[in-house]
Amino acid sequence: MAPHITIPEGPFAPTWESLSQYRPPAWYVDGKFGIFIHWGVYAVPAFGNEWYPRNMYQQGTPEFAHHRSTYGPQDQFGYKDFIPRFRAEAFDPDHWAGLFRQAGARFVVPVAEHHDGFAMYDTALSDWCAARMGPCRDLIGDLAAAVRRQGLTFGLSSHRAEHWWFFDGGTRCAADVTEPRYAGLYGPAQRQDTQPNEEFLDDWLARTCELVDRYQPQLVWFDWWIEQPAFAPYLRRFAAYYYNRAAAWERGVAINFKNQAFPATAAVYDIERGQLDDISPLFWQNDTSALRNSWGYVANRDYKDAGQIIGDLVDIVAKNGALLLNIGPRPDGTLPVEDEDLLRQIGAWLAVCGEAIYDSRPWKVYGEGPTQVGKGSFTDTQRQPFTAADIRYTRRGDVLYAILLGWPAQGEARLQSLGSELRLYPGQIGRISLLGHGEALRWTRTRAGVRVRLPEAPPGGHAWVLKIEPVR
Helix, strand or coil: CCCCCCCCCCCCCCCHHHHCCCCCCHHHHHHCEEEEECCCHHHCCCCCCCCHHHHCCCCCCHHHHHHHHHCCCCCCCCHHHHHHHCCCCCCCHHHHHHHHHHCCCCEEEEEEECCCCCECCCCCCCCCECCCCCCCCCHHHHHHHHHHHCCCEECEEECHHHHHCCCHHHHCCCCHHHCHHHHHHHCCCCCCCCCCCHHHHHHHHHHHHHHHHHHCCCEEEECHHHHCHHHHHHHHHHHHHHHHHHHHHCCCCEEEECCCCCCCCCCEEEEECCECCCCCCCCEEEEEECECCCCCCCCCCCECCHHHHHHHHHHHHHCCEEEEEEECCCCCCCCCHHHHHHHHHHHHHHHHHHHHCCCCEEEEEEEECCCCCCEECCCCCCCCCCCCCCEEEEEECCEEEEEECCCCCCCEEEEHHHCCCCCCCCCCEEEEEECCCCCECCEEEECCEEEEECCCCCCCCCCEEEEEEECC
C-alpha cells in the first residue's frame, strides 16, 4: 500500500484556482536550453525505439518478431531478462555534466522512470530499480550531484502514468507478464482505454512525491497520459505538494504538462517534437530528440544536424519558449560520439551567439521569412529547412537581435520588420554588428526595412546574429 501523502503548508492549495497563481522561475525563463536524457533498460535491445518493452509483446510488430528471433519466445525471455545486461559500468556522471555545460545547456532532465516501470533511482516503493538491480547504483542521484557541481539546474521526468497499460500486450500472448512474481515490474498491464484505479493513483502520487523529496528537482516533466480524468485530483495534490516544498527550499520550480492536463498558468506547457507559429504570452517548452527515429539508444540512429537544432532553438526562443533536447546513452553509460559532437557544435554556437538567447525576451514580432512552422506536436521534422530569408528576433533590454537562419548569397541582410514606416522600431539605430565578427557593419534604413552589408565570409557555420543597438 502506498504511503499517505500530506500536503505541506505553504502558499498553494490543491485547487486549480490556487495553483493558477504559479509563475515560472527566472532560471527557466532565462536559461532557454536544457538536455533531456532517455536512458533505461530499453537501451539494451537497442531496436526500434524506447517503446521496445511494449512492442515486444504486441503481436504483429517488428519488435515482436525481432524479439522472438533474437532472444526467444516472450514467455522464456521477457523484458525483465534485459535488466542484468543493463549495467551502466562506464557511466561517468561528471563527464556527462561537463559535456552538458560545454553544450551551453542551463538545465538537465533525465528520465527517472519511463513507461517500462523500471526506476532509475533509489526508491523505497519498488525493488525494480537501478539501485537494487542491473547497475545496483542510484543513477539519478549520482547525475543530480554531478549536474549541480557544474552549476546547472537539475530536473527529472516521470512517465509512471503510462505504466497502467504499457505491458497489456503481454496478457494476450504467451509471456512472462502475467506471472505474479513479476507483477512489481509489469503490473497492472491494463487496457489503455480504461481509467487507472485508486491503488495505482495513490502509488503514482507517492512515487512522484518521493522523487521530489529525495532529489529536490527544480523541474518535473510529465508525459501526456496524466490528462486522463482520473488523474485530475492527484495532479492538484502533487502540484500543491511540490510547489510548497519548493517554497520551503526557496528554489524556483516548474512542472511540464502536455495538451490540457493543467490550466495554462498552473504549470509550463510542453509540446513534443513541435513548436508554435507565433509568440506565446506564456512561457512554454518544446521537447524533441536529437534523433528522428527514437528517444532512447538504438543501433540504427537517424540524427538531425546541428544547424536544424540551432534553427529550432532560435525559432522557439523568439516565440517565448525553451528547448529541451534529448539524447540517448548506451546501456553501459557511454554517449555515442555523434551525440557528443552534436552537443559540442551547439555549445560552440552558443558561446558566440548566446547573448541573443540567454536572458532574452521576445520582440514585438517573432520574425519574418517564407518558411512555415506548423503549430502543434510532431511537426519538427515535417517542415522545410529555414532559408536565408528567414529571420528571428529577440531582445535584451534596448538591444535587438536579428538572427539570420541562412547566410544571404548576395552578402546583404534585409530586415523588413525594421522598416521606418512600420514603427515596430520607433527609435534610431546607432550601431549594427555581427556576433563573432566584432566590427560595426554598414547599413541603411528606409521604409522597406534595414539593409545590412555583411562580411564576405560568415563567422561560423550556423545561424548568424546581428546585434542592433540604439543611439546612446
